[in-house]
Amino acid sequence: xxxxxLKRLMTEYKELTLNAPExxxxxxxxxxxxxxxxxxxxxxxxxxYEGGIFPxxxxxxxxxxxxxxxxxxxxxxxxxxxYPDGLVCISILHPPGDDPNMYESSSExxxxxxxxxxxxxxxxxxxxxxxxxxxxxxxxCKIWRTDRExxxxxxxxxxxxxxxx
Amino acid sequence: MSFLLKEDTQPMTDPSxxxxxxxxxxLDLLFRCSVCFEFFQTPMMAKCGHVFCxxxxxxxxIRDPGCPLCRTTCSLxxxxxxxxxxxxxxxxxxxxxxxxxxxxxxxxxxxANKSEMVHPVELGKSITIxxxxxxxxxxxxxxxxxxxxxxxxxxxxxxxVEYLFTVFRDVAPPLENKAVLSTSTHHQxxxxxxxxxxxxxxxxxxxxxxxxxxxxxxxxxxxxxxxKSHRELLSDMRIWETAQRNNKKRNTNSSxxxxxxxxxxxxxxxxxxxxxxxxxxxxxxxxxxxxxSSRNDYSQSSSLSALGSRQFSNQPQIGTSLRERxxxxxxxxxxxxxxxxxxxxxxxxxxxxxSLSASSSSPPRSTNNMKSQPGSRVSTPxxxxxxxxxxxxxxxxxxxSASSSSPxx
Numbered sequence: 001x002x003x004x005x006l007k008r009l010m011t012e013y014k015e016l017t018l019n020a021p022e023x024x025x026x027x028x029x030x031x032x033x034x035x036x037x038x039x040x041x042x043x044x045x046x047x048x049y050e051g052g053i054f055p056x057x058x059x060x061x062x063x064x065x066x067x068x069x070x071x072x073x074x075x076x077x078x079x080x081x082x083y084p085d086g087l088v089c090i091s092i093l094h095p096p097g098d099d100p101n102m103y104e105s106s107s108e109x110x111x112x113x114x115x116x117x118x119x120x121x122x123x124x125x126x127x128x129x130x131x132x133x134x135x136x137x138x139x140x141c142k143i144w145r146t147d148r149e150x151x152x153x154x155x156x157x158x159x160x161x162x163x164x165x
Numbered sequence: 166m167s168f169l170l171k172e173d174t175q176p177m178t179d180p181s182x183x184x185x186x187x188x189x190x191x192l193d194l195l196f197r198c199s200v201c202f203e204f205f206q207t208p209m210m211a212k213c214g215h216v217f218c219x220x221x222x223x224x225x226x227i228r229d230p231g232c233p234l235c236r237t238t239c240s241l242x243x244x245x246x247x248x249x250x251x252x253x254x255x256x257x258x259x260x261x262x263x264x265x266x267x268x269x270x271x272x273x274x275x276x277a278n279k280s281e282m283v284h285p286v287e288l289g290k291s292i293t294i295x296x297x298x299x300x301x302x303x304x305x306x307x308x309x310x311x312x313x314x315x316x317x318x319x320x321x322x323x324x325x326v327e328y329l330f331t332v333f334r335d336v337a338p339p340l341e342n343k344a345v346l347s348t349s350t351h352h353q354x355x356x357x358x359x360x361x362x363x364x365x366x367x368x369x370x371x372x373x374x375x376x377x378x379x380x381x382x383x384x385x386x387x388x389x390x391x392x393k394s395h396r397e398l399l400s401d402m403r404i405w406e407t408a409q410r411n412n413k414k415r416n417t418n419s420s421x422x423x424x425x426x427x428x429x430x431x432x433x434x435x436x437x438x439x440x441x442x443x444x445x446x447x448x449x450x451x452x453x454x455x456x457x458s459s460r461n462d463y464s465q466s467s468s469l470s471a472l473g474s475r476q477f478s479n480q481p482q483i484g485t486s487l488r489e490r491x492x493x494x495x496x497x498x499x500x501x502x503x504x505x506x507x508x509x510x511x512x513x514x515x516x517x518x519x520s521l522s523a524s525s526s527s528p529p530r531s532t533n534n535m536k537s538q539p540g541s542r543v544s545t546p547x548x549x550x551x552x553x554x555x556x557x558x559x560x561x562x563x564x565x566s567a568s569s570s571s572p573x574x
Contacts, residue, residue, distance in 0.1 A: 008202050010177065011177070011203075066224055111236070112233045113233045
């Protein structure tokens with residue numbers, strides 16, 4: 001499978017460099033390993049994440065695209081759907097067979113026809129619209145639900161931190 | 166990067182090789198499997214109609230038994246080879262380099278001319294790119310959209326269809342997915358029974374024919390990408406009805422009576438010609454058979470003809486009793502066949518000789534023939550010969566000469 005995974009990742013990389021959607025950049029960290037990518041996601045406008053640039057690490061399994069990659073923010077990310085360690089928890093990254101929370105419809109989940117680009121776009125929309133029903137960061141969930149102002153402030157502070165301000 | 170490509174058999178290609186016109190890239194994309202992003206290798210079609218490389222879909226289904234694109238349940242047994250697509254892809258791969266070259270050159274040429282005038286294509290391009298940045302169009306998305314919409318019909322109408330007519334086709338299995346999708350492409354038509362609004366005029370046979378035609382239209386429509394509405398189908402049926410009517414009219418026009426009337430003159434001409442020909446044959450055959458008749462009891466028959474040849478009308482008929490005439494007629498029927506055979510096998514010279522000899526001779530009385538009908542008068546000339554003995558072959562000549570001599574004895 002390694003060959004298929006590699007070829008696909010290279011094709012995706014080429015496509016992303018040529019036609020990258022706005023606010024998204026991604027590519028292999030080094031040419032030695034195509035199975036580890038770094039992605040940069042710009043915080044969507046009109047959200048507390050606006051203005052931030054969030055780096056993340058994408059790790060691809062050798063049987064990619066049959067199995068989904070994992071995505072982990074390498075910066076501090078306060079979000080209901082991101083674990084405190086930075087691991088992103090969205091349905092598109094979950095294979096259909098494995099649904100610990102029993103809330104995702106299988107159509108939203110990983111399928112070999114998904115791509116890096118789609119994952120990143122899903123993450124952008126996740127930033128804009130957190131799903132508090134599938135909390136990964138319980139603390140963030142609570143605050144997002146009960147104290148939106150407080151949530152926004154924490155996020156904005158984080159954005160400043162990531163930008164080194 | 167090249168070391169990573171060792172396992173490749175083909176040079177890596179991808180849609181971005183094409184000039185930045187969405188049409189070309191989209192086309193290139195359509196020849197590719199949405200799992201591996203490469204050209205289809207042994208394309209296999211899933212139950213839902215989506216196609217993948219055999220290798221890809223097998224690997225996917227083992228992990229998760231469903232179509233990777235639409236999640237329709239699909240097992241390994243449901244996969245079918247798409248042989249046409251295989252050929253298409255192979256052909257495309259073959260012509261791709263040249264096509265790419267041509268298109269790239271053309272695109273460069275156009276760019277060079279760009280300053281002179283604004284091309285609509287260029288405008289279109291910029292628009293699409295702008296759209297792409299808003300809602301990026303990556304291969305699988307576009308495929309999903311285009312392929313999962315169509316089969317909305319039957320899932321909605323299937324209970325009614327089943328109830329009414331099993332002949333009406335239902336779209337192939339996975340209904341759950343399609344039922345969900347169908348809400349978005351709502352067709353009011355399918356609340357109606359499928360054949361509602363069909364004409365009911367005509368005989369039973371016509372109605373059966375109409376129904377068959379409609380079932381055909383309906384079933385073809387079930388799988389169409391953009392299914393027609395019930396109204397459109399009925400309109401199609403009306404066109405068909407009109408065509409049928411016209412056809413029928415044409416058929417009645419070309420009925421036998423019409424044909425007869427139209428070609429009356431030609432028919433008459435042909436008939437009169439045929440009569441003349443028949444008359445000639447009759448006269449000929451009579452002379453032949455009369456020449457040879459007496460020994461074989463064909464004497465009476467030869468010159469008689471129901472159609473009244475000229476020869477016959479010259480023959481004395483007076484005093485023949487009814488019984489005799491019937492007897493003669495029966496002989497005619499038998500003798501006719503023989504005499505025709507005889508005459509046809511003779512050369513023209515012989516025939517003319519025979520007819521000459523026949524007409525020149527006077528009708529003598531038959532002795533052995535008339536014994537069966539005492540008191541009757543001989544109505545036809547009796548000639549002695551042996552036609553039947555040897556109608557063809559070398560003996561023919563002998564026979565004819567013999568017969569020609571006999572009447573003049």
